[in-house]
Amino acid sequence: MIDFTNVVKTYPNGTVALNGVNLHIDDGEFVFVVGASGAGKTTMMKLLLREEKATSGTITVDDTDLSKLSYFKVPYYRRKLGVVFQDFRLFPKKTAYENVAFAMQAVGTPSKKIKRRVPALLNTVSLGEKANSFPHEMSGGEQQRVALARALANNPKIIIADEPTGNIDPKMSLEIMNLLLKINKLGKTVLVVTHEKDLVDYFQQRVIMIDGGQVSDDRVGGMLE
Amino acid sequence: MKQYRPTYFIGQAFAGLWRNGVMSFASIAVLMSCLVVLGSFSLLVANINVNLEDLGLMNEIVVFVKKEASESEIKSIEREIKGIPYVGEVTRITADEALEQMKEQAGEDGYLYDMMQDDNPLLDSFILEYVDGAHYSDIMYNLGQIDGIDTIRDQRSLANTMQSLKNGIMLIFSWFLVVLFIVSVFVIINTIKLSVYSRKSEISIMRYVGATGAFIALPFVIEGALIGLTSSMLAFLVEYFLYGYIQKSMENVIEIVRIIPMSEVSVVVFFGFAAVGILTGIVGSTISLSKYTRN
Numbered sequence: 001m002i003d004f005t006n007v008v009k010t011y012p013n014g015t016v017a018l019n020g021v022n023l024h025i026d027d028g029e030f031v032f033v034v035g036a037s038g039a040g041k042t043t044m045m046k047l048l049l050r051e052e053k054a055t056s057g058t059i060t061v062d063d064t065d066l067s068k069l070s071y072f073k074v075p076y077y078r079r080k081l082g083v084v085f086q087d088f089r090l091f092p093k094k095t096a097y098e099n100v101a102f103a104m105q106a107v108g109t110p111s112k113k114i115k116r117r118v119p120a121l122l123n124t125v126s127l128g129e130k131a132n133s134f135p136h137e138m139s140g141g142e143q144q145r146v147a148l149a150r151a152l153a154n155n156p157k158i159i160i161a162d163e164p165t166g167n168i169d170p171k172m173s174l175e176i177m178n179l180l181l182k183i184n185k186l187g188k189t190v191l192v193v194t195h196e197k198d199l200v201d202y203f204q205q206r207v208i209m210i211d212g213g214q215v216s217d218d219r220v221g222g223m224l225e
Numbered sequence: 226m227k228q229y230r231p232t233y234f235i236g237q238a239f240a241g242l243w244r245n246g247v248m249s250f251a252s253i254a255v256l257m258s259c260l261v262v263l264g265s266f267s268l269l270v271a272n273i274n275v276n277l278e279d280l281g282l283m284n285e286i287v288v289f290v291k292k293e294a295s296e297s298e299i300k301s302i303e304r305e306i307k308g309i310p311y312v313g314e315v316t317r318i319t320a321d322e323a324l325e326q327m328k329e330q331a332g333e334d335g336y337l338y339d340m341m342q343d344d345n346p347l348l349d350s351f352i353l354e355y356v357d358g359a360h361y362s363d364i365m366y367n368l369g370q371i372d373g374i375d376t377i378r379d380q381r382s383l384a385n386t387m388q389s390l391k392n393g394i395m396l397i398f399s400w401f402l403v404v405l406f407i408v409s410v411f412v413i414i415n416t417i418k419l420s421v422y423s424r425k426s427e428i429s430i431m432r433y434v435g436a437t438g439a440f441i442a443l444p445f446v447i448e449g450a451l452i453g454l455t456s457s458m459l460a461f462l463v464e465y466f467l468y469g470y471i472q473k474s475m476e477n478v479i480e481i482v483r484i485i486p487m488s489e490v491s492v493v494v495f496f497g498f499a500a501v502g503i504l505t506g507i508v509g510s511t512i513s514l515s516k517y518t519r520n
Contacts, residue, residue, distance in 0.1 A: 049433065072438075079435035089430055106436035108229050154434060 001027050002048070002158070002189070007057035009043050009213075017043035019213035020057070025191070027157070030184040032200050033193045035210035041193050044210065045162055048191075049081065050074050062157055079107055082151030082159045082188075086166035088143045090135045096122060096146045097131040103153040121149040125179060141172030148179060158189045165196060177203060197222075229440065237444035238451055241420040248416040253456045255412045256505060259405040260460035260498050261467070266398040268468060268494070272485055273391045277384055279483060284355050286364065286379040289348040294373045299349055302373050309367040311360040312353050320347040348375055406505065413452060413509030417445050421514065445510050453506025457498035464494060 002025040009018040018040045025031055035041050046052040047059055050066050059066040062080055069077055090099050100121055104114045122128050125145035135143050144164060151159055161180060165173035177192075177199055184190040194200065200207055201222035209217035242249045288306065290299055299317075307315050318326075324345050328335035341347075355364055361381065368377055421428065431441050465487060472484050487494075 075432070075435045075437045077435075078433060081433075081435075083433045089426060091427060091430070103430075103434040105230070105233065106431050106434050106440060108440075111230075150434070 001025065001060070001062060002191075003058070003060040004044075005058045005060075007047065007059055008055045009040075009047060009052065010055045017213055018047075018054075021210075021213070021215055023208060023215055023218065025189060027189055028184070028187055030181065030190045030205045031192070032203075032205055032207045033191060033210060034195060034197075034200060034207055035216075036195070039210045040213040041210050042162070043213075045160060045193060048160060049083065050077060075107075079154050080157050082154070082156035084144065084147050084151050084159065084161040084164045086163035088135070088140075088147045088167070090143055090146055090150075092135050095132050095134055096127060096138070096149075099135075099146055100150045100153050103150045107154055109154075117153070118149075121152055122146075124152065124182075125149045139172070140168035141175060144168055144172075144176055145179065148176070148183070152183065152188075156188070158191065159183055161190070161192045163194055164192065165194065165199065170198075173199060174202075234443045234447055238447035241417075241424075241444065241448040242451060244423055245416060245419045248412075248419055249452060252409070252412045252416045252452045252509075253459065255405075256409045256453065256456035256502060257460045257463070259402070259409045259505075260457055260502055261463050262398070262405060263402055263501065264460065264464040264494055264498060265467070266394070266402065267497070268464075268485070268490065270391060270395060271490065272483075273387055273394075275485055276483055277387055277391075286353050286355065286368070286377060288351045288353065288368060288377050289375040290350065291373050291375045292348055294349070298373050302371055303351060305371050306351055306353055306368070309364055311355055312364060313356050315351050315353045318350050318352065320345045320349050323347045323350065409505055410509045410512070413449055413506060414513040416452065417449055417510040417513040420448060421445060442511075442514050445514055446507055449506035449508075449510025450503050451506070452509075453502035453504065454499065456506075457502030460502070461495050461498050464498075465491065 002023075004021045004023045007018055007021040008016070010016050021040070021044070033041055033044065043052065047054055047066070048061065050069060054067060061077075064077055064080075066077075091102065094102060097118055100118045101114050104117065105111075109117075119128060119131065122131050125148050127142060127145050127149065130138060130142060130146075133142075135146070138146070144167075148159075148164075151161075159180070164180070165176055168176065173196070180190050180192060181203070204221055206220050207217070207222070208215060211217075288302075290302055294302070303315065303317060306312060324338055324341060324347050327347075328338045331338065353364075355361065365377065365379075368374065428441055468487050472487065475482065475484055
């Protein structure tokens with residue numbers, strides 16, 4: 001469950017990025033977050049990832065009040081989230097397998113469990129055969145699927161995908177979106193930040209529109225013109 | 226149960242050292258120089274201390290009698306000296322005996338003193354031993370009251386000279402050391418910063434998957450410690466040979482000065498270097514990390 005209540009975010013230079021955002025996302029929902037550049041989508045993600053703190057208002061994720069989260073608890077909170085970026089952010093010198101395994105090593109998962117889980121994750125994203133390939137040997141779509149497998153590695157409750165299809169061709173984009181839907185069906189809450197109207201219209205899911213730092217529309221279905 | 230592989234952290238630390246080779250080398254060179262200065266300075270002070278202790282053991286005062294004093298005056302001075310409280314044994318050395326001693330000390334060149342035989346410029350003297358150093362100034366005061374004394378010389382003035390020399394050295398070196406250590410820490414900070422910078426994207430991924438600050442920081446802290454360890458080992462080698470060389474060359478020149486053999490202090494120097502080196506490395510890397518490991 002994700003709750004934004006009267007969330008305001010003002011940056012030190014005076015820019016008001018979010019100006020009173022209220023929204024509620026239930027467990028297991030699939031949500032598109034859309035809006036023009038500079039509308040406040042990125043700030044929303046940063047707040048969710050606890051990279052930034054809200055200036056006022058409260059954000060609650062899975063019963064955790066982010067404004068009261070201590071410095072030492074932030075890493076443990078982040079393990080509830082799986083993040084996917086537009087630019088994949090894979091380690092270029094690690095294979096697909098190693099990239100996924102690293103996310104588990106970084107949180108101290110026993111190697112036995114890593115050996116068991118990584119192949120299963122790669123199969124989930126249909127990359128079982130590419131386990132030993134390096135990022136430069138894979139297409140954009142494949143790299144993003146590795147990133148998705150990595151996001152799932154620590155079994156997070158919520159998947160946040162920031163423009164996941166921004167760097168890949170339309171056919172692959174559909175595949176990635178289908179994969180995200182599949183993950184959603186597995187019980188994960190999925191938030192997809194995008195500005196690709198076609199995709200949003202095609203999938204007919206809940207759409208939260210951000211404009212001028214506020215929620216301007218929240219509906220199920222396609223995007224407003 | 227959480228499991229972290231130590232090999233991961235150590236491997237990453239070595240990779241970091243290698244990746245920024247030039248900066249790592251610079252850090253090691255600066256820290257090593259710093260440690261060699263620290264070691265040399267400490268050994269110098271230790272040697273001065275040992276010699277000061279030796280001097281302290283010689284509770285002797287030498288009193289020179291004025292040249293014009295007659296034998297009866299000298300006898301009366303001797304009585305007066307013996308009458309001073311806390312003065313122990315008093316030995317008289319006549320000017321002729323003193324010249325004889327000098328001849329003996331000069332060995333083969335002793336004949337040079339022969340020409341002085343007829344007109345001996347040396348003075349008659351008394352060597353007096355005192356039992357308790359606490360009464361030193363009383364004895365000196367009483368000696369000052371005796372007529373016919375030319376000069377009073379004791380080891381204490383030499384000890385004082387060495388003490389002030391030691392203080393001077395300590396002051397200069399302390400400042401020198403402070404500056405050198407600040408420079409070392411800054412060079413290490415920059416080295417680790419470069420290492421952190423080259424792994425910036427990796428660190429951001431680690432943060433997103435929920436790695437703790439300690440997990441992210443540990444390889445860099447180990448990298449700093451490795452810089453410190455390498456510097457201290459090299460510094461020990463340099464110090465070992467440098468000190469050995471100085472010791473050898475001093476032995477033949479100044480015989481009165483006692484020099485501590487390296488074998489007696491090598492363990493202390495070794496562990497001292499390692500401790501200071503590693504600590505400096507860790508402090509440097511911790512400072513440079515604070516910005517990057519924050520959430």
